[in-house]
Amino acid sequence: MDFTVETATDAVVDSFRETKDQRLREVMESLTRHLHDFVRDVEPTMEEWEAAIGFLTAVGQTCDDTRQEFVLLSDVLGVSMLVETLNGAEEGTESTVLGPFHMTESPRRELGDSIDLLGTGRPCVVSGRVLTADGTPLPDTELDVWQCSEDGFYDVQQPDVQPPGNGRGLFRTDGEGRYWFRTVVPSHYPIPTDGPVGRLLEATGRHPYRPAHVHFIASAERHRPITTHAFVAGSPYVDSDAVFAVKRGLITDFTESYEKREAERFGVTVPFTHARFDIVLAPEAKSAR
Amino acid sequence: MDFTVETATDAVVDSFRETKDQRLREVMESLTRHLHDFVRDVEPTMEEWEAAIGFLTAVGQTCDDTRQEFVLLSDVLGVSMLVETLNGAEEGTESTVLGPFHMTESPRRELGDSIDLLGTGRPCVVSGRVLTADGTPLPDTELDVWQCSEDGFYDVQQPDVQPPGNGRGLFRTDGEGRYWFRTVVPSHYPIPTDGPVGRLLEATGRHPYRPAHVHFIASAERHRPITTHAFVAGSPYVDSDAVFAVKRGLITDFTESYEKREAERFGVTVPFTHARFDIVLAPEAKSAR
Structure with missing residues (x-):
């Protein structure tokens, strides 16, 4: 079945079916559902998606031995x-x-x-x-x-x-x-x-x-x-x-x-x-x- | 009012009320709601939260001029x-x-x-x-x-x-x-x-x-x-x-x-x-x- 806005979440959730650690599987399934709901809710443009990728990358790259920018974001x-x-x-x-x-x-x-x-x-x-x-x-x-x-x-x-x-x-x-x-x-x-x-x-x-x-x-x-x-x-x-x-x-x-x-x-x-x-x-x- | 599991989302959504760019405000409000729903859904332990912070940090730090690990994650x-x-x-x-x-x-x-x-x-x-x-x-x-x-x-x-x-x-x-x-x-x-x-x-x-x-x-x-x-x-x-x-x-x-x-x-x-x-x-x- 083709990947559509409607089938996307089930397809990704299904990809985690072989996860041995049941807790990890539960977390990844929930993450997928909520993250996809967010994306469907705001319908980002490609430029907005690129901006989000750039933002998260910059957050990671701001971290060093004495600074934790992802904790700050959280x-x-x-x-x-x-x-x-x-x-x-x-x-x-x-x-x-x-x-x-x-x-x-x-x-x-x-x-x-x-x-x-x-x-x-x-x-x-x-x-x-x-x-x-x-x-x-x-x-x-x-x-x-x-x-x-x-x-x-x-x-x-x-x-x-x-x-x-x-x-x-x-x-x-x-x-x-x-x-x-x-x-x-x-x-x-x-x-x-x-x-x-x-x-x-x-x-x-x-x-x-x-x-x-x-x-x-x-x-x-x-x-x-x-x-x-x-x-x-x-x-x-x-x-x-x-x-x-x-x-x-x-x-x-x-x-x-x-x-x-x-x-x-x-x-x-x-x-x-x-x-x-x-x-x-x-x-x-x-x-x- | 104290920050509780129930009031958390409204408190954070409210913090974005002065956002001048209406689209940014809409995105941040939606992000807050979906992200908090995810957290309430999986109830991460502190160790799991730390592992998530560590994972996202590593994703950012894996990016360089020829590699975009956040795109890969997306x-x-x-x-x-x-x-x-x-x-x-x-x-x-x-x-x-x-x-x-x-x-x-x-x-x-x-x-x-x-x-x-x-x-x-x-x-x-x-x-x-x-x-x-x-x-x-x-x-x-x-x-x-x-x-x-x-x-x-x-x-x-x-x-x-x-x-x-x-x-x-x-x-x-x-x-x-x-x-x-x-x-x-x-x-x-x-x-x-x-x-x-x-x-x-x-x-x-x-x-x-x-x-x-x-x-x-x-x-x-x-x-x-x-x-x-x-x-x-x-x-x-x-x-x-x-x-x-x-x-x-x-x-x-x-x-x-x-x-x-x-x-x-x-x-x-x-x-x-x-x-x-x-x-x-x-x-x-x-x-x-």
């Missing part, structure tokens, strides 16, 4: 956030996107260490506990933390200005599930706009900004790991994050503290900025797919 | 053929995919010239006429022709073996809409399998072969240009083209000819292989989008 289309939300636990702290800057391994640090290797900003302490839903502390939780500088850049974006590992740390909660580290208050920042994703935002009248945030991945034994952010309350763009990652429950007060005893415990002097961010982990799913 | 998913079919005229010769090997400009040649610069194969003549649907010849039609060698490789794939422009020619039909050129019978061949698209075919149990064919783009004034193939009748894989491009009306007999007078006219000696392939162009569409 982010600005809300796909990363949708996948993250589909995988998030129903209880506990809400998850949000990994983002394109979790590219290097965070250096192992001790509780109380500073992740700010520049030392130019006003000191900020982030502290909290990792808990189960019923409030049981989770000691020995691995906490991978990363954030941008006060100027709104990650270390990998400014190799000439920031030492590698600036703004990053791998911590382990203490016997009571507590963690604390020193840093600076991160800035809101634009996602990289000098590539094809930036040009897409420009062409569609979208701003490239993300509200200020600190990234966390928390992993504890027998619990579902979580990827999330603490968003800085009051940051610009908290209502229009370019990657759709804000959830109200993740907005965190970064407040001015004059508490001398706390300052001493954290190794800073008053006044300092203090953010408290607890993370609640859900138990491991009973069965993995 | 081809094996039937998208190229679907777009081509949506854009094809309802009357006249059927169109089919451009394919990934139309990357260099075909050298201008005179009618009767050979596009086979190797001179090792058995001579073949391809001839025909370009006509309107009512049989009126179309003189001065530009015919861009390209094909692989007897060994199944395009010039750009074998820079050490084939001179640039081997298997390619840009012809112009004569006063009666006729064209003819010398070549060799092309071979069936595998699409490139050493990249991510090849790995996808392997993982899904699909063969990478295309049946033997000669590519044509025909462009005449006041008519819709057409991109098509003459498929070699009886070629292996004519029923299972890896890129879904075969239409029965394009299957062409490449027959043994002992006609001395024709041989003389075409500048070959008997016996030679002769393929007759007429191309019927539809009139220009009244209004372009």
Whole structure:
């Protein structure tokens, strides 16, 4: 039978019939159906198809060791956030996107260490506990933390200005599930706009900004790991994050503290900025797919 | 409102509301809806999402001056053929995919010239006429022709073996809409399998072969240009083209000819292989989008 607009999808779906991995077969069949529906919906001209091929090629070629433009594309289309939300636990702290800057391994640090290797900003302490839903502390939780500088850049974006590992740390909660580290208050920042994703935002009248945030991945034994952010309350763009990652429950007060005893415990002097961010982990799913 | 599995699509669609170019807005909205439907349908794990990002990145990074892996991906998913079919005229010769090997400009040649610069194969003549649907010849039609060698490789794939422009020619039909050129019978061949698209075919149990064919783009004034193939009748894989491009009306007999007078006219000696392939162009569409 000839390939027509009507028979196209069945023909391509059928071509995957010998796929041994049943999950791969399911994904390819679904991809074919939705992709063809999209094409039939918009009826691209040949020039538009060529432009799409050129765009995707440029996205791939913009990626390198420190830049992941396809993650960025997934982010600005809300796909990363949708996948993250589909995988998030129903209880506990809400998850949000990994983002394109979790590219290097965070250096192992001790509780109380500073992740700010520049030392130019006003000191900020982030502290909290990792808990189960019923409030049981989770000691020995691995906490991978990363954030941008006060100027709104990650270390990998400014190799000439920031030492590698600036703004990053791998911590382990203490016997009571507590963690604390020193840093600076991160800035809101634009996602990289000098590539094809930036040009897409420009062409569609979208701003490239993300509200200020600190990234966390928390992993504890027998619990579902979580990827999330603490968003800085009051940051610009908290209502229009370019990657759709804000959830109200993740907005965190970064407040001015004059508490001398706390300052001493954290190794800073008053006044300092203090953010408290607890993370609640859900138990491991009973069965993995 | 928080980003949820249910509100995700509206939030992303809404982000495109300021797009000045109405067509771009329409495409981005439709893309968002179909892409999100796909994600909700398959519910990818984070590892599967990462694998997809890695795959698309590798596809982009496999592209270079002589290789277009995203076109190849579009081809094996039937998208190229679907777009081509949506854009094809309802009357006249059927169109089919451009394919990934139309990357260099075909050298201008005179009618009767050979596009086979190797001179090792058995001579073949391809001839025909370009006509309107009512049989009126179309003189001065530009015919861009390209094909692989007897060994199944395009010039750009074998820079050490084939001179640039081997298997390619840009012809112009004569006063009666006729064209003819010398070549060799092309071979069936595998699409490139050493990249991510090849790995996808392997993982899904699909063969990478295309049946033997000669590519044509025909462009005449006041008519819709057409991109098509003459498929070699009886070629292996004519029923299972890896890129879904075969239409029965394009299957062409490449027959043994002992006609001395024709041989003389075409500048070959008997016996030679002769393929007759007429191309019927539809009139220009009244209004372009």
